[in-house]
Amino acid sequence: MTAELQPVDGAAGRSIIRKNVALLPVAPNLLDYPATCAAFKWDEAARLLDGLPDGQGLNMGYEAVDRHLRHGRADKVALRWIGKAGARQELSFGQLAQQTNRFANALAALGVQPGERVFVMMGRVPQLYIAVLGALKARCVVTPLFSQFGPEPIATRVEAADARVLVTSPELYQRKVKALRERLPGLRHVILAGAGGAGGAVGDDWAGTCRWDEVVATAAPDYAIGPTDPESTALLHFTSGTTGRPKAAVHVHQAVLSHLVTGIYALDLHDDDVFWCTADPGWVTGTSYGILAPLCNGVTSVVVEAEFDAQAWYSVLQRERVTVWYTAPTAIRMMMKLGAQALQGYDLSALRFAASVGEPLNPEAVLWGLDAFGLPFHDNWWQTETGGIMIANFAALDIRPGSMGRPLPGITAAVVRRTEGGGVEPVDEPMVQGELALKTPWPSLMRGYLHEEERYRKCFAGEWYLTGDLARRDADGYYWFVGRADDVIKSAGHLIGPFEVESALMEHPAVAEAGVIGMPDPIVGEVVKAFVALRTGVAPDEALRRELLGHARKRLGAAVAPKEIEFRANLPKTRSGKIMRRLLKARELGLPEGDLSTLESDEQP
Numbered sequence: 257m258t259a260e261l262q263p264v265d266g267a268a269g270r271s272i273i274r275k276n277v278a279l280l281p282v283a284p285n286l287l288d289y290p291a292t293c294a295a296f297k298w299d300e301a302a303r304l305l306d307g308l309p310d311g312q313g314l315n316m317g318y319e320a321v322d323r324h325l326r327h328g329r330a331d332k333v334a335l336r337w338i339g340k341a342g343a344r345q346e347l348s349f350g351q352l353a354q355q356t357n358r359f360a361n362a363l364a365a366l367g368v369q370p371g372e373r374v375f376v377m378m379g380r381v382p383q384l385y386i387a388v389l390g391a392l393k394a395r396c397v398v399t400p401l402f403s404q405f406g407p408e409p410i411a412t413r414v415e416a417a418d419a420r421v422l423v424t425s426p427e428l429y430q431r432k433v434k435a436l437r438e439r440l441p442g443l444r445h446v447i448l449a450g451a452g453g454a455g456g457a458v459g460d461d462w463a464g465t466c467r468w469d470e471v472v473a474t475a476a477p478d479y480a481i482g483p484t485d486p487e488s489t490a491l492l493h494f495t496s497g498t499t500g501r502p503k504a505a506v507h508v509h510q511a512v513l514s515h516l517v518t519g520i521y522a523l524d525l526h527d528d529d530v531f532w533c534t535a536d537p538g539w540v541t542g543t544s545y546g547i548l549a550p551l552c553n554g555v556t557s558v559v560v561e562a563e564f565d566a567q568a569w570y571s572v573l574q575r576e577r578v579t580v581w582y583t584a585p586t587a588i589r590m591m592m593k594l595g596a597q598a599l600q601g602y603d604l605s606a607l608r609f610a611a612s613v614g615e616p617l618n619p620e621a622v623l624w625g626l627d628a629f630g631l632p633f634h635d636n637w638w639q640t641e642t643g644g645i646m647i648a649n650f651a652a653l654d655i656r657p658g659s660m661g662r663p664l665p666g667i668t669a670a671v672v673r674r675t676e677g678g679g680v681e682p683v684d685e686p687m688v689q690g691e692l693a694l695k696t697p698w699p700s701l702m703r704g705y706l707h708e709e710e711r712y713r714k715c716f717a718g719e720w721y722l723t724g725d726l727a728r729r730d731a732d733g734y735y736w737f738v739g740r741a742d743d744v745i746k747s748a749g750h751l752i753g754p755f756e757v758e759s760a761l762m763e764h765p766a767v768a769e770a771g772v773i774g775m776p777d778p779i780v781g782e783v784v785k786a787f788v789a790l791r792t793g794v795a796p797d798e799a800l801r802r803e804l805l806g807h808a809r810k811r812l813g814a815a816v817a818p819k820e821i822e823f824r825a826n827l828p829k830t831r832s833g834k835i836m837r838r839l840l841k842a843r844e845l846g847l848p849e850g851d852l853s854t855l856e857s858d859e860q861p
């Protein structure tokens with residue numbers, strides 16, 4: 257046992273996980289936290305990257321793939337893919353370089369220009385990884401789309417970013433995209449990867465699409481990456497806010513430095529690691545840490561196509577001899593439900609470091625890791641806008657279960673309060689609640705929200721980026737998550753904007769008003785619940801409730817749609833007519849109703 261639980265002196269009910277660094281199987285990259293933080297400089301860290309040959313700039317795709325060929329890793333396995341039906345495929349860095357070159361050449365042959373948007377919407381299949389990295393090398397802007405989105409979130413995002421290319425599977429295309437094509441004139445090319453659909457053939461039914469096998473697999477395997485400005489856009493990641501349409505956070509090629517450094521410090525990646533990030537690349541964690549961070553660190557990544565299943569996951573950990581595992585609270589809680597006995601008989605001796613992200617990780621889950629795996633889960637925190645891990649529990653350092661940990665080297669965090677002058681100031685006293693803020697800049701900080709300057713500007717106060725999360729910092733500098741300052745919902749690690757859900761419900765002719773909130777759930781964190789007021793003359797009954805649930809599911813996809821709908825005569829609103837979700841939630845949970853001075857019309861009993 258390299259870590260053990262000990263009570264903290266004087267802190268009632270609190271415990272601490274003490275690490276015995278001398279017993280760790282591998283010496284952690286970050287040993288002396290204060291000294292490393294004090295000495296860290298981003299421009300010095302940048303020397304860990306190669307940059308394009310001949311001073312042609314910095315390209316994320318090159319740093320993730322091609323540069324390793326110059327460092328003797330051409331034959332090293334970059335991606336080890338395990339398919340749903342048990343098929344396996346390994347791609348070395350050398351093969352990945354060639355495949356991504358083919359993809360970049362295919363884009364050029366289709367007339368796609370640098371800067372144009374390439375959307376990728378697939379399950380976790382090798383073509384997804386090739387398309388993302390190939391498009392980056394072609395200096396296109398990559399946007400991942402969650403394959404479980406319904407047609408509405410897909411159309412909204414494709415339209416907002418003016419996507420030129422979509423790479424998807426024949427099955428997803430037929431089911432979700434085909435009917436939208438007329439609405440999306442800017443989407444010129446749809447590349448279909450994988451078998452399925454009408455026998456995989458491109459006939460009338462497949463007008464306006466081309467097949468991966470024809471355009472990519474046949475393209476040349478050599479490609480010279482053009483000059484890439486480190487400040488040019490590489491990725492657009494959609495994220496949700498409380499109001500309005502989803503926002504597209506703009507990330508630049510330079511962000512790869514954050515991916516590299518956080519892979520070293522927060523995930524403790526070493527050259528001979530076998531890394532497994534369970535997040536889907538349709539979301540930011542699956543892209544930054546399922547693709548970029550391990551690859552730019554030259555580490556072998558396991559990619560598992562199948563969805564969560566505890567026993568199947570234990571088999572993967574055992575069979576692939578995974579050493580570093582990056583997963584999420586919902587999955588951990590699902591494993592906890594099955595109990596540690598489900599792990600019996602598995603040899604997980606290769607596993608040396610486990611981390612978690614995306615939602616609050618309850619202290620019991622951290623401790624359960626220690627009990628079940630002999631390793632605690634190391635919680636860490638970041639968000640779409642920060643582009644990389646900002647706060648983490650580190651391999652060599654003690655863990656305070658329930659805390660997100662401490663800021664990464666190169667990152668200054670603070671809990672801030674608003675000042676009278678409209679700015680913010682750090683709160684120095686420990687354990688005072690305030691907004692979590694990060695001192696700008698760092699390489700992976702978003703450079704904007706696409707076409708939404710005002711929304712972007714509001715995220716900053718002076719030198720601080722405001723995260724929209726509420727937190728506390730203890731006297732030793734550990735951060736404790738309190739909650740969101742806004743109404744966005746985190747369900748199974750996916751950020752859901754209530755507005756998007758309300759809009760889909762409002763499209764139904766029976767609905768007059770909709771208010772959507774997150775209800776606490778012991779496994780997935782929060783589930784989406786909608787309150788609906790019906791149009792005059794429409795009767796609320798079970799059949800309509802089910803119809804609305806089905807309508808939302810069809811429009812939004814199961815991951816985003818409400819799980820529960822409750823009818824109300826009308827909903828509480830502010831004087832400006834906004835539905836007061838905060839009040840709906842407080843009432844639902846029996847919490848204090850807070851300031852009601854803006855309340856105009858209330859629910860009727």
Ligand code: AMP
Pocket residue numbers: 495540541612613614615616617635636637638639640641660723724725737739740746749750751
């Ligand atoms: P996303 O942009 O979808 O990655 O969501 C980011 C949000 O997820 C953060 O602003 C937090 O509200 C939440 N989050 C991420 N990591 C953690 C964590 N370790 N603990 C608590 N909340 C988290």
